[in-house]
Amino acid sequence: MASGMIIAGLGLATIGFGARFVLRTMPTLGKKMADAVGSMPKLDGKSLANSKYYKGGFEPKMTKREAALILSVSPSANSQKVRAAYKKMMLVNHPDRGGSPYISAKLSEAKDILDK
Incomplete structure (x- = not known):
C-alpha cells in the first residue's frame, strides 16, 4: 500500500515538472518557430526555375x-x-x-x- 502511494507521488511530481518545463519553454519556442518560418525560401517561379530537378509529373x-x-x-x-x-x-x-x-x-x- 505504501509503495503504491510513493509511485503515485512520483508520477504526479513527474507530471508537474514536465508541465513546468513546457510552460517555461513555450515563449522561446514560439519565437524560434516564427524565425524558422521567416527564413524559409519563398516558393516563387524564379526559385523553382533554377531548380536542378525536373518539374512536372509523368x-x-x-x-x-x-x-x-x-x-x-x-x-x-x-x-x-x-x-x-x-x-x-x-x-x-x-x-x-x-x-x-x-x-x-x-x-x-x-x-x-x-x-x-
Whole structure:
C-alpha cells in the first residue's frame, strides 16, 4: 500500500515538472518557430526555375525524352550507360529497400524504352 502511494507521488511530481518545463519553454519556442518560418525560401517561379530537378509529373505514355530525364542520361545514350544508370537508381528506389513500387516501375519502363 505504501509503495503504491510513493509511485503515485512520483508520477504526479513527474507530471508537474514536465508541465513546468513546457510552460517555461513555450515563449522561446514560439519565437524560434516564427524565425524558422521567416527564413524559409519563398516558393516563387524564379526559385523553382533554377531548380536542378525536373518539374512536372509523368506523361500518360512515356516518351524517350521522359525516359532519359528519369534515368538522367542522354536520349541517345548507349545501352551500357542506360543499364548503369538504371542499376544506380534501382539501388536507391527498390521497394524492398523502402522505395516506391511506382517509381521502380517507371524506372523499369524507362530502361525498356531506352534499350530499344
